[in-house]
Amino acid sequence: MNAPATPKYAAYICSGCGIGDAMKVGQLENIAKREGKMTVVKSHPFLCNAEGVQLIKDDIANEQVTHVCIAACSRRAKTEAFQFDGVAMSRANLREGVLWVVAQGKEHDEVRQEMAADYVRMGCAEVKKMKQPAGNVKEASSKAILVVGGGMSGMTAALEIAETGYEVVLVEKSGALGGMAGNLWKRQPFKAPYAEAQDTGVADMAARVSSHAQIKVHLNSTLAETSGAPGRFTVKIAQESGAVTDVTVGAIVQATGFTPYDMAKLPDLGGGQANVVDQVGLEALAKAAKGGEIKRADGKPVKSVVFVQCAGQRDPSGQHLSYCSGHCCGTSVKQAMYFKDQNPDIDTVVMYQDLRLPGMGEDFYRSAQQKGVIFTKGKASKVSGGDSCNVTFKDLILDEENTIPADLVVLATGQVPNAGVDLEKWNPVVTAAEGGDEAAKAQRDEMRATQSVLKLTYRQGPDMPQFKHGFADSHFICFPYETRRTGIYAAGPVRRPMDMLQAIDDATGAALKAIQAVENASVGRAAHPRSGDLSFPTARLEGCTQCKRCTVECPFGAIDEDEKRFPKFNEERCRRCGTCMGACPVRVISFENYSVDTVGSQVKAVEIPEEDEEKPRILVLACENDAYPALDMAGLARMNYSAWVRVIPVRCLGSVNTIWITDALNSGYDGVMMMGCKKGDEYQCHFVKGSELAHYRMSKIGDTLKQMGLEPERVVTQEVAITDNARVVKLINDYVAELDKLGPSPMKGFG
């Protein structure tokens, strides 16, 4: 369809679902026509059915309508029916926003009609400021994918990606593929009957990866620098020899795995003694034995072995790992079988506090019991060394101290992720370095050179953010593979402790996300959580004052500075939250379909009654992710809230520009309430810190209010969750009551 040169606006009002019975639709049509300045205005008794939708489609095709305002149900309802290519569209929420929340009965007819009329005005005002986003197709976008790490997760991701037809660049630090899985003698079974340890299959897999036409493997290599954005990452791959290769990739899968927790930190449990090994150490002994008699380092055959579970894990003291690594019970069960399969007379004791074998591991546990492995529920307190070790433990069933002798003790230490630089430690160093501290500068460079994995040139640091135990970012807004670095995905034990089977699943998921990322980047589509969004922020640089607020506040580091110190948008990293738009003091940042104007014009479109009418007006700016659905659900449950409020959904509270607030108060609104997601460490904000920033910005708005002669209570910010439908109603009604006590805004009549 060719885009018509002149815009043509149309409004469609639905009288279905009871809207026509409770409201005067004719009057709403007149408002859309006269005040909303809509060229085409039509009403329909059932707008979302085939006939109603066809009515709109015909107008688009025949009347060259370019902008559509649909006054019907919430923008969250009937999205499939009301989907028209190539036109800009706004939705006035007459059903969930008015019909279902305003009290029933004749005495409320007047306020209900006023509320509906305002939403029609707002819908018309908004659509006139909107442009249908066209997307930003990038012909040169790279669809190759970089996989960092050549272990089980990395090789799986590489093969999955390559088999789908995409190119893969695989970088492995060591001289061979295989990673931790390559150190194993055997692995746990993946299939029924889950009874015997299996061949790892690493050799076959490594051969497939090495010979695959779509995979380019770089061994003995690390990343020297990663810059750019999804679709155009430039990665410098440094070989051990010093040679550097530049590659361009579209997305990155970080599968850098884990390192076993250092036994040396467990001297009480015998860490550091000759006849005490960790699980990786035992795999080496088993590999050396090749299925024969397993011998200790000193060559003595092992006749008795004790596996100490949770060694340095699940530690409440904070001295060691506080978490459970998930795989170690299964691994010890498997390793105990190495001994029993070779010689059933070898005494094998697995000493556990809680034995947990996820998946079908319980069958594997049973199989080990059948083979005669002894499981003792106890907590080891001391392992004394010597030719025969003595494990002192508290028997948790018999409630007594006990000791078992063993030729060899195996400590099940946990997984420590190889996630790179901890940004919490990085940030203060960088701040000090930028302040001119020479020691800090050296430390920063050292951290970057020796600890960092990705060596990103991002403003926010060289690696992904980490969780509290140092695991790489994941689960960004409920999506396991999604991270706060667009187009970079963590897979395998680097993002949470896991066993090999889980790592394989995990790598497959991350591979699919990476493919999605390169495809999105090539057409300018946003990634989760606004997946599919084609709009992107642009800045009118003539008006920019180079204050750097947008670059600093962007939660995704999407905005760099160009050589003239103007903001430079890395659109492919952008998640389209609009936090930059909310930050901009001179309001030069906007999206085609979401801008200071689209919301500002709605704020101004509301009719403010005179003071003596005693009809307050309260602006609610509701985050579209949680607060707006909660309001919709309140409507769905037919909970009533005050008809004085006018709700405008925003992409994130971070996108709220203070001009909207001051404009609203100037034009006579009695109060402004903002509803966003939970902030802080346990944040639920879909854009990480949008809600936090909004709270911070609003804490600074007091001075402005004072200058205007207004009470600070006229602007409030609330944290709500998507399930808070009853609470949002109470918040609104309580706020209305509070404003009622304050009295009408003194600004009324000046607007």
Add this chain to the structure above:
Amino acid sequence: MTTANQAAIERYRNNFLKEVEANVEEGHMVKMCMQCGVCAGSCPLGPHWTHSPQKIFMMIRAGKRDEVLGSDSMFMCTSCYNCMVRCPRQLPITHIMHGLANYAHRLGLAPKGQPTRDFATLFWNNLSKKGRVNELMLTLQHYFRNGLVAGIKEAMAMQGIGLGMFKAKRINPMEIFGGHGVKDLKGFHAIIAKAKEIEDRKKGFTA
């Protein structure tokens, strides 16, 4: 019996689990216990014994031979089968408990004076004599197990029930002269002797 005990110790050295697996009914299932404690929580007599089945199994695996075989716990089992029905690993717990009780008894390690054990011994001796239980003698032997004075006291306390049973022809005073028996008494004794021989052989009690 001590010789059998010595022989068992010699034979299994420190591996009590193996000894149990070889000599106790359903003993091979002891290793499958996963220490969840459902049996201990299910037992109606739980508070009355020294060790729950869960602990007994743990002690077997820990090689605590003397404690297990000297425990009164196995004798306290009333065979309600609650534990067995509930065990997630489907261990035949009741059978194992009886198997252990039997093994401990035969080795002579079971606790002396344990009422269940004593009564069972009394019952077996009474029954195996003539192939029929002599109710009068069984009752009297039971009452007088702790001596004459205690026996008279207990008999006096129970006289109401005794008279009732006499009236209902449940007890015959004439049984004091030997009582009734099976028809082929010789054959019966031969059967019992053979069964014992087979079991002794199976469980390693033959010299």
